[in-house]
Amino acid sequence: MERLLPVIDDLNRYYWEAAKARRLDMLRCQDCRMWIHPPRESCAKCQSFELKAETLSGRGKVYSWSVMRTQGNPGFEEKLPYAVVVVELEEQKGLITVGNIDCPIEDIDIGLPVRVTFEKINDQVTLPQWTVAGGKDGQ
Amino acid sequence: MSNPLRDRAVIVGVGHSPCSRDLGKSPMRLTLETVLEALDDAGLKPSEVDGVAAMGGAPEPGPWAMAESLGGDGIHWYGGALGGGVGPSVVANAALAVASGLCHTAVAYRTMMAPRPGDSTYNFMAREGPTGVAAFTAPYGLGVFMQYFASWYQRKRRVFGVTDEQMGAYVVAMRDNASRNPHAALNKPITMDEYLASRFVCEPLRRFDCDLPVDVCGAVVVTTPERAKNLKKKPVFVGGVSTGTGPRPDMIFWDDYDRSSAHWANEIIWNNAGLGPKDMDFGMIYDGFAPLTLYNLEEYGFVPRGEAGRYFGDGGHLATGSFPLNPHGGNNSEGRSHAIGHVCEAVLQLRGEAGARQLKKADATFINGGAITLAGALVLHN
Numbered sequence A: 001m002e003r004l005l006p007v008i009d010d011l012n013r014y015y016w017e018a019a020k021a022r023r024l025d026m027l028r029c030q031d032c033r034m035w036i037h038p039p040r041e042s043c044a045k046c047q048s049f050e051l052k053a054e055t056l057s058g059r060g061k062v063y064s065w066s067v068m069r070t071q072g073n074p075g076f077e078e079k080l081p082y083a084v085v086v087v088e089l090e091e092q093k094g095l096i097t098v099g100n101i102d103c104p105i106e107d108i109d110i111g112l113p114v115r116v117t118f119e120k121i122n123d124q125v126t127l128p129q130w131t132v133a134g135g136k137d138g139q
Numbered sequence B: 001m002s003n004p005l006r007d008r009a010v011i012v013g014v015g016h017s018p019c020s021r022d023l024g025k026s027p028m029r030l031t032l033e034t035v036l037e038a039l040d041d042a043g044l045k046p047s048e049v050d051g052v053a054a055m056g057g058a059p060e061p062g063p064w065a066m067a068e069s070l071g072g073d074g075i076h077w078y079g080g081a082l083g084g085g086v087g088p089s090v091v092a093n094a095a096l097a098v099a100s101g102l103c104h105t106a107v108a109y110r111t112m113m114a115p116r117p118g119d120s121t122y123n124f125m126a127r128e129g130p131t132g133v134a135a136f137t138a139p140y141g142l143g144v145f146m147q148y149f150a151s152w153y154q155r156k157r158r159v160f161g162v163t164d165e166q167m168g169a170y171v172v173a174m175r176d177n178a179s180r181n182p183h184a185a186l187n188k189p190i191t192m193d194e195y196l197a198s199r200f201v202c203e204p205l206r207r208f209d210c211d212l213p214v215d216v217c218g219a220v221v222v223t224t225p226e227r228a229k230n231l232k233k234k235p236v237f238v239g240g241v242s243t244g245t246g247p248r249p250d251m252i253f254w255d256d257y258d259r260s261s262a263h264w265a266n267e268i269i270w271n272n273a274g275l276g277p278k279d280m281d282f283g284m285i286y287d288g289f290a291p292l293t294l295y296n297l298e299e300y301g302f303v304p305r306g307e308a309g310r311y312f313g314d315g316g317h318l319a320t321g322s323f324p325l326n327p328h329g330g331n332n333s334e335g336r337s338h339a340i341g342h343v344c345e346a347v348l349q350l351r352g353e354a355g356a357r358q359l360k361k362a363d364a365t366f367i368n369g370g371a372i373t374l375a376g377a378l379v380l381h382n
Ligand SMILES: [Zn+2]
Pocket: A029, A030, A031, A032, A033, A034, A043, A044, A045, A046, A047, A048
């Protein structure tokens, strides 16, 4: 089966457009400056509707992870076992995103510094992904 | 501040089906038979029911189907669960309705059916393509419920040093408890070695950490203390109820994996009940995934934060331990019932009717339901 790809809609289009341009963008409250992800219509802290996409550094730390060993996710039948990392982004405590990581499963641990990479799936969708920061290209 | 609803509702009847992969009954028949069992236990006629609490939604028959089946002259109140604790929370909602005079005698139940071939299971992903939060998870192969919980458990293990052996001590004890529960689906004792050899379904979650989907129904009858005086069984008092959730109610994007929604239900329950964790003789702690017990025990104040693993390692949860847990085997070994099995067992224990599983001291207990983003709690006592 094919991997499920996001349904791009008015609320999340900024995110997937940015990823195509190899940027990690998320919504940010223009009144209180809180970052918001996944997208929602209003700021969770100050109720402002003035949310705009801004670009993040693409750096964070592994907050947690799991290693899937059971079928159930379309497109991942041949990939078992695989890890999904939960990343806390450096811009804000509790600002969480998820993805896959290109290092061996044994190397994953809480606090591992990571940076975003981009995996082009097709002309519509590029997925933000994760690699160990300070890796072989020195970044 | 005293809660005006405290001790104003009592449980007077309990019904509980066996837990099995296929009971060979329709959801309606299974539910009605179990509700009738609970009414018979109470000494009440079906037509005396004027309230129904159930979440409904296929396959569980909802309050309307139940009201129609009981042959009465209409009902005064129906509702779902009080917030997110599922089994305990339908009972909590019925108790609030009775205590506040919306009805005088309510049945509350939860019915689960094991998935049949072709049924969808706990899977967040729409086949036509992921929208909403799932748009940010499904493309990474993160779409099955146990993966969400495994991410929480991994952090708990690494931050607080919970070991395989500590979690295994819980599961081994549940299988042992279930061996004394004729309703239980997984009633053969296992050893620690067998637990440790249990395969990872989503690491660090093992197969034996997950409850088994079964056909099951549990039901209770709730009425006023005044009406209970003329009934067959000793009433069990509903001392307090609560529910709650956190500020970021999605499990994976939740902003603090060290604090589950039980934190917010805990802020309310003890004040409502006028009792504290130390007053509870035993715990009916939700364990749809066995490691959920870690969060529940810590958030509701039964052990200090980060100490639940050690409590299992020390055998605190055993019938002979400092705070016995789930003498029926929990959802972990009895079967997946969204903790309605916990409610039924609590009533039997408090009435001294739990047979070979009967605890020595069982006059007050705490029951909770809900997984991470959902919470509901119930205090019952004699
Ligand atoms: Zn704001």
